[in-house]
Amino acid sequence: MKHVVKILTLLVAITALWFGLLQTSVIPRSHTWLLPIYFIVSLGCYGLLMVGIGLMYFPTCPQEALLLQQDIKEAKEYLERKGIDVSE
Amino acid sequence: MELADRVVGFLLSFISLSIFTYYTFWVIILPFVDTDHFIHQYFLPQEYAIIIPVFAGVVLLCFLCIFIGFVILKSKKKKA
Numbered sequence: 562m563k564h565v566v567k568i569l570t571l572l573v574a575i576t577a578l579w580f581g582l583l584q585t586s587v588i589p590r591s592h593t594w595l596l597p598i599y600f601i602v603s604l605g606c607y608g609l610l611m612v613g614i615g616l617m618y619f620p621t622c623p624q625e626a627l628l629l630q631q632d633i634k635e636a637k638e639y640l641e642r643k644g645i646d647v648s649e
Numbered sequence: 650m651e652l653a654d655r656v657v658g659f660l661l662s663f664i665s666l667s668i669f670t671y672y673t674f675w676v677i678i679l680p681f682v683d684t685d686h687f688i689h690q691y692f693l694p695q696e697y698a699i700i701i702p703v704f705a706g707v708v709l710l711c712f713l714c715i716f717i718g719f720v721i722l723k724s725k726k727k728k729a
Binding site for chain 1: 663
């Protein structure tokens with residue numbers, strides 16, 4: 562519940578800011594109308610960028626992968642000895 | 650395996666950065682440039698700067714709804 566309230570207050574604050582910008586007309590009118598769409602597009606772009614960067618710098622651990630394979634082999638042998646069927 | 654991941658990641662970030670710079674230019678910088686500058690022929694008319702994101706958003710919403718409906722129908726068929 563609290564997280565939703567935080568997001569909603571953020572949205573209301575941004576809307577109020579945009580409305581205030583409209584009223585005082587510091588920025589030329591045509592720009593103020595386009596600002597919400599611009600922010601949504603840039604937010605989508607930012608998400609895509611974070612996904613791309615995460616994919617690029619994803620840490621792989623080759624030693625842990627090897628240890629994991631050994632663990633799996635040991636577990637399979639143990640279960641086979643006990644008589645449980647572990648064929649894939 | 651990680652090379653393919655890294656290429657996909659690089660492609661994604663490149664696409665997102667190019668879209669961001671193009672859109673920033675389109676919406677913010679172009680209205681301040683004189684109308685007979687040569688740069689205007691590289692950008693579509695300004696109405697498209699609103700139509701294209703809205704259209705993409707609507708298409709995404711439709712795709713999401715169709716996908717959810719498809720998954721619900723498939724699970725109901727499997728149960729019955």
